[in-house]
Amino acid sequence: MGLRTNPKACYRSYMKVDLTKIDQIINQIIDKYKDDEDVPYISILQDINDEYRYLPEEALYRVSQKMEVSMSHLYSLATFYKCFSLVPKGEHEIQVCMGTACHVRGASRILEKVTRDLQVKPGKTSENGKFSLETVNCVGACAQGPLVVFDGKYVGKLTLNKIEKMLGGNHEKDNKTS
Amino acid sequence: MVNFTLNGLEVSVEKGTTLLEAADFYGIEIPTLCHDKGLSPYGACRLCLVEIGTPGRSRLVSSCTYQAREGLNVRTHSERVIKARKLLIEMYVALCPSSKVIQCLASKYHVTKVRFSPKHEDCILCGLCVRMCDEQMQAKAISFVNRGGRRLVSTPFAKKSEDCRLCGACIYICPACQTRCQGPQEENILCNACLNLEPPCLEKFEDVMCYMDPCVACELNTDKKPNK
Numbered sequence A: 001m002g003l004r005t006n007p008k009a010c011y012r013s014y015m016k017v018d019l020t021k022i023d024q025i026i027n028q029i030i031d032k033y034k035d036d037e038d039v040p041y042i043s044i045l046q047d048i049n050d051e052y053r054y055l056p057e058e059a060l061y062r063v064s065q066k067m068e069v070s071m072s073h074l075y076s077l078a079t080f081y082k083c084f085s086l087v088p089k090g091e092h093e094i095q096v097c098m099g100t101a102c103h104v105r106g107a108s109r110i111l112e113k114v115t116r117d118l119q120v121k122p123g124k125t126s127e128n129g130k131f132s133l134e135t136v137n138c139v140g141a142c143a144q145g146p147l148v149v150f151d152g153k154y155v156g157k158l159t160l161n162k163i164e165k166m167l168g169g170n171h172e173k174d175n176k177t178s
Numbered sequence B: 001m002v003n004f005t006l007n008g009l010e011v012s013v014e015k016g017t018t019l020l021e022a023a024d025f026y027g028i029e030i031p032t033l034c035h036d037k038g039l040s041p042y043g044a045c046r047l048c049l050v051e052i053g054t055p056g057r058s059r060l061v062s063s064c065t066y067q068a069r070e071g072l073n074v075r076t077h078s079e080r081v082i083k084a085r086k087l088l089i090e091m092y093v094a095l096c097p098s099s100k101v102i103q104c105l106a107s108k109y110h111v112t113k114v115r116f117s118p119k120h121e122d123c124i125l126c127g128l129c130v131r132m133c134d135e136q137m138q139a140k141a142i143s144f145v146n147r148g149g150r151r152l153v154s155t156p157f158a159k160k161s162e163d164c165r166l167c168g169a170c171i172y173i174c175p176a177c178q179t180r181c182q183g184p185q186e187e188n189i190l191c192n193a194c195l196n197l198e199p200p201c202l203e204k205f206e207d208v209m210c211y212m213d214p215c216v217a218c219e220l221n222t223d224k225k226p227n228k
């Protein structure tokens, strides 16, 4: 066993997140689901994800301890579902549809514009932590293309001017402060 | 008890027995990749498929997950099964040519060509290691992460796991971890070194020199044998 002098070290090295909130969430959920046979780990992770806009490693570790579930199971869930993120997300989430219909109507120009205006690459979060940009393949509203989902709201029939308006205050404010 | 037909044989097994277990019990060999007797069935590799139903309206099912039913007509070595099985082995060889288990299957089931471009993966996602770690070692240190084409087996956050007991069971059971032999041949995606239906000794000697008498392969060849 000489190899594993401090087995907890690997998780402990990540103590930055405020854990009281996580404990609160978990306790609430235990109350909510205590009669269920199957513990809804996904709901727990969703609540944590909503709270922090991502799943902090320390939070997963806490859940695994409290709910007596293996870390590997939680990690497997967290990486399987697209709604979870393991790295911090920005305040606003922007998804640019790159599906066929939107592509034909010029989605790549839209993406270019958003990338340039917000200074964030697809799949990444801008440096000031304000925007996360993602590309998706068809959100099922092709008639509205080209289309962007801004914080869960569908903004369709986009033109370059319209994007400007949509991002509106947001990115201009940023530019002034930065 | 459940009564059904297995390769034309009237058999009966206990309720809840899978077709693979039934075949095993009656001495019929079905190749598997993702199955192990000590672990729960998973049905990922499809190598264990068998044909059920009457000819013409039959379908292929994975025998490791399909439970025997009353009156079922199961064929484990029909033409369709053999064809599908060989195709699967061919694809597995292309997926992971470095695996001894897969190369041995190829030799055993007479897969002598591979028409797909080699992928050289080091994992075939059979899930044996994950189930081994969970069900037998009770450690739950590893799991599948990501999905689709990016799926792989890993510890949480790809860090050294504190749950791992360093037992090595995952490596023991992994069909991709054992590397193939290469023999005296050139580097080739298909090993086939054990493809031994025709004893190589016959080229030099009149008799097979392995002393496995009678050797089926030799008997098949008696009329073709040149007089030396």
Ligand code: SF4
Residues within 6 Å of the ligand: B132, B133, B134, B137, B139, B140, B141, B142, B163, B164, B165, B166, B167, B168, B169, B170, B171
């Ligand atoms: S060595 Fe670790 S990961 Fe592998 S089976 Fe054992 S406990 Fe699980």
Ligand code: SF4
Residues within 6 Å of the ligand: B122, B123, B124, B125, B126, B127, B128, B129, B130, B153, B170, B173, B174, B175, B176, B177
């Ligand atoms: S690592 Fe080996 S045992 Fe585990 S899923 Fe991959 S091929 Fe199967």
Ligand code: FES
Residues within 6 Å of the ligand: A097, A098, A099, A100, A101, A102, A103, A137, A138, A139, A140, A141, A142, A143, A145, A147
């Ligand atoms: S292609 Fe964009 S919504 Fe369908």
Ligand code: FES
Residues within 6 Å of the ligand: B031, B032, B033, B034, B035, B042, B043, B044, B045, B046, B047, B048, B049, B062, B063, B064, B065
């Ligand atoms: S052994 Fe049945 S699917 Fe793999």
